[in-house]
Amino acid sequence: MSDIMDTFDNVAQFNAYFEKRWEIFSNSASFFENPSLLLAKFMNRFTSNRNFKNDTTAQKYQEKLTRMQTAMAVGVPDRVPVITSGLNFYPAHYTGISMADFCNDTDKMEKAFLTFVKESTGFDAMFPAHFCHCVGGLIKATQADLVELPGVNLPDNVPYQFVEKERIKSEEFQQLIDRGMDFARETIFPRLTPLYRPKKGFSWNVKANVIKFGWKFAFLYKRLMDIIEKEYGIPMMTGMCFIAPYDVISLFRGLEAISKDIFRRPNMVDQTVDMLVDFLLWFYEGSCMFLGMNSVNLMLERSFSLSPRQFSRFYLPSLKKIINGFAERGILCHIFLEADATQHIASFLEFPPQKFVVHVDKGDIVKVKKVLQGHVCIAGNVPMDLLVTGSTEKVKDYCKMLLQEVAPGGGFILSGALGIPDNAKPENVRAMVEYTLEHGKY
Amino acid sequence: MSDGTLVTELSLALSELEENKVIELVDLYIAEEKQPIAIIDELSTGMDEVGKLFKDGEYYLSELIFSGEIFKNAMAKVKPLIKTSEKDSDLQGKVIMGTVAGDIHDLGKNIVITLLESAGFQVFDLGVDVPSEKFVDALKDTNSGLIGLSALLTTAFDPMKDTIEAIKQAGLRDNVKIMIGGSPTSNDLKEIIGADFYGESAADAADIAKQVLGGK
Numbered sequence: 001m002s003d004i005m006d007t008f009d010n011v012a013q014f015n016a017y018f019e020k021r022w023e024i025f026s027n028s029a030s031f032f033e034n035p036s037l038l039l040a041k042f043m044n045r046f047t048s049n050r051n052f053k054n055d056t057t058a059q060k061y062q063e064k065l066t067r068m069q070t071a072m073a074v075g076v077p078d079r080v081p082v083i084t085s086g087l088n089f090y091p092a093h094y095t096g097i098s099m100a101d102f103c104n105d106t107d108k109m110e111k112a113f114l115t116f117v118k119e120s121t122g123f124d125a126m127f128p129a130h131f132c133h134c135v136g137g138l139i140k141a142t143q144a145d146l147v148e149l150p151g152v153n154l155p156d157n158v159p160y161q162f163v164e165k166e167r168i169k170s171e172e173f174q175q176l177i178d179r180g181m182d183f184a185r186e187t188i189f190p191r192l193t194p195l196y197r198p199k200k201g202f203s204w205n206v207k208a209n210v211i212k213f214g215w216k217f218a219f220l221y222k223r224l225m226d227i228i229e230k231e232y233g234i235p236m237m238t239g240m241c242f243i244a245p246y247d248v249i250s251l252f253r254g255l256e257a258i259s260k261d262i263f264r265r266p267n268m269v270d271q272t273v274d275m276l277v278d279f280l281l282w283f284y285e286g287s288c289m290f291l292g293m294n295s296v297n298l299m300l301e302r303s304f305s306l307s308p309r310q311f312s313r314f315y316l317p318s319l320k321k322i323i324n325g326f327a328e329r330g331i332l333c334h335i336f337l338e339a340d341a342t343q344h345i346a347s348f349l350e351f352p353p354q355k356f357v358v359h360v361d362k363g364d365i366v367k368v369k370k371v372l373q374g375h376v377c378i379a380g381n382v383p384m385d386l387l388v389t390g391s392t393e394k395v396k397d398y399c400k401m402l403l404q405e406v407a408p409g410g411g412f413i414l415s416g417a418l419g420i421p422d423n424a425k426p427e428n429v430r431a432m433v434e435y436t437l438e439h440g441k442y
Numbered sequence: 443m444s445d446g447t448l449v450t451e452l453s454l455a456l457s458e459l460e461e462n463k464v465i466e467l468v469d470l471y472i473a474e475e476k477q478p479i480a481i482i483d484e485l486s487t488g489m490d491e492v493g494k495l496f497k498d499g500e501y502y503l504s505e506l507i508f509s510g511e512i513f514k515n516a517m518a519k520v521k522p523l524i525k526t527s528e529k530d531s532d533l534q535g536k537v538i539m540g541t542v543a544g545d546i547h548d549l550g551k552n553i554v555i556t557l558l559e560s561a562g563f564q565v566f567d568l569g570v571d572v573p574s575e576k577f578v579d580a581l582k583d584t585n586s587g588l589i590g591l592s593a594l595l596t597t598a599f600d601p602m603k604d605t606i607e608a609i610k611q612a613g614l615r616d617n618v619k620i621m622i623g624g625s626p627t628s629n630d631l632k633e634i635i636g637a638d639f640y641g642e643s644a645a646d647a648a649d650i651a652k653q654v655l656g657g658k
Contacts, residue, residue, distance in 0.1 A: 158544040255549050259507035305503035339625050384626045388596045389634050421596040
């Protein structure tokens with residue numbers, strides 16, 4: 001694998017190269033017509049282009065992919081697929097390395113992730129655990145105080161956590177609406193990190209560190225996906241994790257503050273959320289294309305806090321634009337309904353059918369299936385605490401319920417609620433997979 | 443404090459989240475020299491109704507948060523008017539609250555604290571990432587009858603268990619009831635770690651406190 005950074009003498013040359021490539025993509029007609037193919041071609045020039053290990057692996061991959069695609073198209077596959085969904089630090093726990101090492105040490109992370117993959121080939125699809133690495137690298141390169149990291153400002157075996165605090169004041173909404181990115185560069189971004197200078201932005205050194213990390217991570221991301229698919233025959237189902245437009249504002253205001261804003265200054269919240277949509281769609285689509293991925297994780301992080309009426313007003317319009325935008329570009333969207341947000345599921349009937357998957361966390365997944373039957377694929381929802389502290393018998397009982405109550409009619413994927421918890425018991429995860437393999441045939 | 447049955451203009455304004463009306467009425471009552479305790483009683487009735495609307499699925503977390511804000515701002519006007527002798531006599535009991543070690547999330551905990559205070563409980567907030575020893579020390583210092591352990595991460599389950607064990611080791615387990623809450627927690631977890639109560643939502647905490655410590 002070539003290292004692009006080695007071909008440049010200085011940051012200026014590197015930046016010029018990146019700018020030139022991006023300009024080509026931005027202006028190319030095919031960028032909008034078939035972006036994932038275009039980027040995939042580009043990335044393939046610089047990443048290894050493996051063949052399948054052997055015919056058996058290729059066949060296994062195709063079987064799993066067909067099973068997943070059938071379920072996601074709301075069809076009835078040969079068997080209920082079982083996936084990891086979100087993985088995060090579980091491979092660290094599985095192999096006994098610290099979360100700090102998994103987040104900060106590329107070699108240890110790769111070894112741990114691939115060990116987990118090698119011993120977990122029953123899964124029909126996996127999500128990229130090495131996304132933790134991206135968070136760690138970007139936060140360290142920018143010194144942003146958005147997230148606390150294990151081994152940096154948290155103990156070694158505590159997962160990274162978002163730092164909730166007000167980063168935009170309520171009296172600043174109007175300036176943000178009126179002046180957009182200019183205001184953000186002057187006032188908001190400098191609050192996130194001491195390295196961001198008001199109006200001037202990051203220094204060349206910081207930019208170089210971010211871009212250097214980004215490029216290296218992009219290759220790492222693609223390379224590990226390639227290994228998992230071609231050597232172990234397991235489809236990788238998604239690209240990066242993104243958040244809904246309302247949640248971007250919520251994260252920068254803090255959940256307490258935004259919950260007061262929607263009562264005290266509702267119109268401003270509407271305008272601010274709406275202002276973000278085009279930028280986010282461009283950014284999400286661009287990131288997706290850059291990695292050559294044709295699916296995304298879209299986290300609905302704060303929708304659980306809203307009533308259906310509030311959701312319809314503040315959350316749904318911008319969410320629709322994002323999801324429709326993905327659908328138009330052939331990007332499959334995995335929506336993660338964090339906590340119990342099932343009060344909103346009827347709204348999902350307004351989204352284009354079979355162009356997204358709804359991953360259920362808490363709440364009545366049977367009811368979700370009934371409401372969305374035939375419209376969209378449902379995934380979930382073995383409870384997180386069950387996978388961590390429960391017995392294998394109780395895990396199997398829950399899987400039995402899912403197979404009996406939610407699976408009939410197809411359009412269902414079995415997984416942990418939002419994924420495998422960081423400290424799940426391996427025997428429980430195995431029980432979830434084995435039970436589905438044994439009893440999940442249609 | 444509140445018997446939860448008498449609906450007044452003020453309690454209704456609070457339960458309907460009419461912030462300006464609540465401020466207007468509180469200012470009016472203060473000007474009319476209405477008894478501060480009586481004003482607080484009406485505010486608490488309003489919060490009781492908010493809790494009921496939340497349990498009935500009419501209100502969600504954002505309404506809970508906003509109602510807590512209105513309540514706090516109203517209380518900030520009324521509390522200074524209460525005579526010192528009246529302040530402690532009307533408190534219903536003491537509760538220690540904290541997010542356990544390794545977890546820095548505090549939103550759920552903060553909402554629970556607001557609801558407990560609105561129900562007349564004295565709450566000692568230990569903050570986030572609280573080690574077991576700090577819970578034990580707080581219990582010794584305050585002699586609280588109830589501890590609330592909050593967490594949003596599955597990796598916080600062991601610290602929850604460790605905290606309960608530390609309380610046992612300190613010989614204090616029989617003197618206190620322990621409730622747990624937070625998105626990944628459950629009734630099953632409560633059984634496994636040896637807690638006494640599980641609050642599925644923030645609104646359950648006040649009910650648990652009334653059950654444990656008594657109160658209206």
